[in-house]
Amino acid sequence: MGDERSTNLYEAVGGLEALRRLSRTFYEGVLADPLLAPVFAGFTTTHVEHVAVWLAEVFGGPARFTADLGGHQSLLRSHLGLAITEEQRLRWMELMADAVRAELPEDELLRRRVLEYFDWGTRIAEDVSASPAGTDLGDPGPTPRWGWEGLQ
Numbered sequence: 001m002g003d004e005r006s007t008n009l010y011e012a013v014g015g016l017e018a019l020r021r022l023s024r025t026f027y028e029g030v031l032a033d034p035l036l037a038p039v040f041a042g043f044t045t046t047h048v049e050h051v052a053v054w055l056a057e058v059f060g061g062p063a064r065f066t067a068d069l070g071g072h073q074s075l076l077r078s079h080l081g082l083a084i085t086e087e088q089r090l091r092w093m094e095l096m097a098d099a100v101r102a103e104l105p106e107d108e109l110l111r112r113r114v115l116e117y118f119d120w121g122t123r124i125a126e127d128v129s130a131s132p133a134g135t136d137l138g139d140p141g142p143t144p145r146w147g148w149e150g151l152q
Contacts, residue, residue, distance in 0.1 A: 008059060009060055013110065016056050022104060023048045025099040076128050081129065
């Protein structure tokens with residue numbers, strides 16, 4: 001029961017510019033949120049761009065996160081020691097769902113696939129965040145790819 005869509009998720013969302021808008025809108029919400037703002041105490045505007053570049057790669061666009069920003073290992077390491085709670089993860093998902101509704105095309109399947117990726121990814125982030133900074137994560141393998149059928 002494959003989806004016949006000819007574009008990947010990166011093209012379907014509108015490319016890097018759309019992912020930058022999504023990231024900007026999302027982090028405006030996060031930084032104003034009393035539950036989540038403390039997790040992002042060291043937040044800088046480069047974070048918005050790094051998240052957009054990560055998502056571009058995950059959704060089938062250019063592999064710039066791997067080429068320029070340390071790849072999957074670097075992303076996972078950035079969550080070590082954050083001790084993310086399930087309450088925080090669920091709030092993160094709520095704010096991301098709001099940002100998806102605000103910034104991505106009005107395509108229910110597309111929005112659902114994007115949010116399924118975030119649900120999957122935030123569970124990993126929560127799990128990794130329980131380990132202290134500096135923990136050796138071993139080799140997590142390449143940056144995951146997410147498409148119309150989920151994890152590829």
